[in-house]
Amino acid sequence: MDRRLFLGLAGSALAAPSLLHAQSLGAGFPERSLRLIVPWPPGGSVDTIARIFQPKLAEVLGRAIVIDNRGGASGATGAIEASRAPADGSTWTFVYDTQSTNETVMRLPFKTMEAFVPVCHVASGPLAMVAHQSSPYHSFQDVIDAARREPDSVNYATSGVGGLAHVSTTLLQQQGEFRMVHVPYRGVGPAVQDAVAGHVPLFMTNVVIVSQHIRSGLLRPLGVTTLTESRHVPGARSFAQLGFGNFEAPTWWALLGRTGTPDPLVRQMNQAMVQVLNDPVVKARIEEQGCDIVASTPEACGRFMESEIAKWAQVITQNNIRADS
Numbered sequence: 001m002d003r004r005l006f007l008g009l010a011g012s013a014l015a016a017p018s019l020l021h022a023q024s025l026g027a028g029f030p031e032r033s034l035r036l037i038v039p040w041p042p043g044g045s046v047d048t049i050a051r052i053f054q055p056k057l058a059e060v061l062g063r064a065i066v067i068d069n070r071g072g073a074s075g076a077t078g079a080i081e082a083s084r085a086p087a088d089g090s091t092w093t094f095v096y097d098t099q100s101t102n103e104t105v106m107r108l109p110f111k112t113m114e115a116f117v118p119v120c121h122v123a124s125g126p127l128a129m130v131a132h133q134s135s136p137y138h139s140f141q142d143v144i145d146a147a148r149r150e151p152d153s154v155n156y157a158t159s160g161v162g163g164l165a166h167v168s169t170t171l172l173q174q175q176g177e178f179r180m181v182h183v184p185y186r187g188v189g190p191a192v193q194d195a196v197a198g199h200v201p202l203f204m205t206n207v208v209i210v211s212q213h214i215r216s217g218l219l220r221p222l223g224v225t226t227l228t229e230s231r232h233v234p235g236a237r238s239f240a241q242l243g244f245g246n247f248e249a250p251t252w253w254a255l256l257g258r259t260g261t262p263d264p265l266v267r268q269m270n271q272a273m274v275q276v277l278n279d280p281v282v283k284a285r286i287e288e289q290g291c292d293i294v295a296s297t298p299e300a301c302g303r304f305m306e307s308e309i310a311k312w313a314q315v316i317t318q319n320n321i322r323a324d325s
Contacts, residue, residue, distance in 0.1 A: 025060055025061055025062070025268050025271055025272045025275075026060075026061040026062035026063050026268075027268075028089070028262070028264060028265055028268065029061065029063055029089050029090075029265060029268075030088055030089060030090045032090065033063065033064040033065065033066050034061070034063050034064070034065045034066070034089075034090060034091070034092065035065075035066055035068055035085070035090060035091045035092070036050060036054065036065050036066065036067050036068065036091075036092050036093070036094060037068050037070055037078050037081060037082045037085070037091065037092070037093045037094070038050050038067055038068065038069050038070070038078065038093075038094050039070050039071065039072075039075040039076070039077060039078020039079050039081075039082070039093065039094075039095060039096075040069065040071050040075060040078070040096065041069055041071035041187070041189075042069055043189065044187075044188050044189070044209065045096070045188075045206055045208035045209055045251075045253070045289070046075075046094060046095070046096045046253060047067075047069060048208065048289060049094075049122070049123065049208075049253055049286055049289065049291075050067055050094045051067065052282060052285045052286050052289075053122075053273075053276050053277065053282055053286070054067060056276045056279055056281075056282050057272055057273065057276045060272045060275055060276055061268075061269075061272050070082075071187075073102075073106070073323070074098045074102060074105075074159075074160045074161075074162065074163055074323075075095060075096055075098040075099060075102060076098075076102050076106055076108060078093070079093065079095065079099065079102070079108075079110075079112075080108065080109060080110070082116070082256070082258070083109070083110040083115040083116070083258070085258050086258070087257075087258040087259065087260030087261045088261070088262075089257070089261050089262065089265040089269075091257075091258060092119070092255060092256065092257055092269065093116065093255070093256045093257070094122075094253065094254075094255055094256075095253070095254055095255075095256055096251075096252075096253055097163070097164040097206075097250075097251045097252050097253075097308070098160075098162070098163050098164065099112055099254070099256075099305070100112075100164070100305060100308035100309045100311075100312055101162050101163060101164055101167055101312050101313075101316060102162065103309065103313075104162075104309075104312065104313040104316045104317065105161070105162030105316055105321055105322060105323050106162070106322075106323045112305065112309065113302070113305065113306060113309070114259065115258070115259055116256040116257065116258065116259055117256065117257045117258065117259050117260075117261055117266055117298070118254065118256060118298050118299075118301035118302040118305055119254075119255040119256055119257050119266055119269050119270050119273065119298055119301065120254065120255045120269075120270050120273040120274065120277075120295065120296055120297075120298065120301055121252065121254050121294045121295075121296035121300060121301040121304050121305075122252075122253045122254055122255055122273065122277060122293070122294060122295070123252065123253050123277075123286060123287075123291040123292060123293050123294055124250045124251065124252045124253075124291060124292055124294055125206060125207055125208065125226075125230070125232060125250065125251050125252075125290055125291030125292060126206075126207050126224035126225050126226040126230040126232060126233060126238075126250065126251065126290075127164065127165055127168060127204060127205065127206055127207070127224065127225040127249060127250070127251050128204070128205065128206075128207050128210070128214070128221050128222075128223070128224045128225070128233050128236065129143075129156070129169070129202060129203070129204050129221070129222045129223050129224075130195065130202070130203050130204075130205070130210060130213075130214065130219040130220060130221050130222065131143075131201060131202050131203075131219070131220045131222055132195065132196075132198040132200075132201055132203075132218070132219060132220070133198075133217060133218055133219070133220055134198050135198070135201040135202070135220075136201075137201065137202065137220075137222060138220070139222060140222040140223045140239070140242055141242070142222075143180070143202065143222065144176055144178050147173075147178040147179055147180050148177075148178045151178070151179040152179050152180070152181050153181070154180045154181065154201070154202070155180065155181045155183050155200055155201060155202065156169060156180050156181070156182065156183065156200070156201075156202035156203065156204055157183045157184075157185060157191050157194065157195060157200040157202065157203045157204070158182065158183075158184055158185070158191065158203070158204050158205065159184075159185055159187055159188040159191045159205065160184050160185065160186065160187065161182075161184045161321065161322075161323055161324075162316065162321055162322070162323050164249060164251060164312070165204040165205055165206070166182060166184065166204070166321070167249075167312050167315050167316055167321065168204070168225055168249035168312075169182070169204050170182075170315060170319050170321065171247070171249070171315050172239060172244060172247065174315075174318075174319075175244050175245065175247065176243075176244065180202075183200055188205070188209055191203065191205070192205070192209055192210065192213075195210070195213075195219065196213055196218060196219070202222075203219070206251040206290070206291075207224075207230070207232050207233055207251075207290035207291070208251075208289045208290045208291060211232065211289065211290040214233060221233045221235070221236035222236070223236060223237060223238065223239045223242055224236050224237070224238050224239070225238070225239060225247070225248065225249040225250060225251075226238055226248065226250055227240050227246065227247075227248045228240070228241065229241070232290040232291065232292075233290075251291070252294075252304075252308075253291070254301055254305065255269070255273055257269065266298055267298070270297065270298050273295065274295045277293050277295040278293070278295060
């Protein structure tokens with residue numbers, strides 16, 4: 001081979017390793033844009049995280065990826081749409097922790113672990129109980145004392161009935177033997193607005209959507225649902241540390257495919273996601289939102305989701321929590 005031709009070919013290969021890798025990871029996928037269903041409206045934590053990793057994932061796979069926001073019913077509307085998608089690797093779904101509670105709270109036409117194949121547990125983070133700076137609650141013990149003194153007099157907001165924020169707070173009340181009043185909102189946007197305005201004294205939510213308000217001091221964190229303190233909410237102790245045993249209720253985000261999607265494509269998508277999530281820029285941008293990258297295997301993602309579904313189904317059933325309640 002001509003020496004100059006050989007050096008040119010070698011240089012091209014060295015200069016474009018990402019392209020070669022993209023071609024190998026993208027092989028076998030349909031020759032068209034891939035659809036990523038996000039079962040939430042733009043602006044929330046699910047959409048925010050998806051739009052951070054989407055460009056890099058498209059680059060790694062060598063395929064355009066189109067985000068399809070299908071909000072409604074705490075993620076159920078989009079999940080129903082995703083459950084009917086073809087199992088050919090053209091459609092993937094990025095879900096939130098409500099995926100582990102919806103099938104018990106609602107009457108859905110599918111079971112998560114039957115309709116979907118886990119691909120990757122993308123990230124986890126704390127839920128936090130926050131109080132408006134004008135509220136009288138300076139610690140979670142203040143909340144407990146007030147709720148015990150006058151049951152059903154303390155209001156707390158969440159983004160909807162049956163979400164992890166609601167169900168986990170129900171478990172806290174069970175374990176602590178106190179009662180509060182749930183104020184469910186139709187989505188996270190209105191809930192954040194009222195919490196920031198001080199229209200509700202307490203708000204249980206994922207940290208991603210309130211981190212800026214916690215940093216500004218407008219919202220005061222009273223506790224987090226991780227087993228120990230979280231670096232994302234400095235100074236806030238976990239509920240487990242506050243006397244609630246081994247209480248743990250992390251919020252989470254995961255990528256799913258349709259059941260029946262060829263296993264090689266599931267594996268390739270997992271490889272691509274792990275590569276993307278470990279990219280320093282992508283990882284930093286996601287984690288600065290208030291969560292930690294997990295980047296799991298499909299098997300680990302499946303075990304985690306099965307555990308979450310079973311754990312919260314028990315709490316939901318015991319407390320007769322329904323989507324229309």
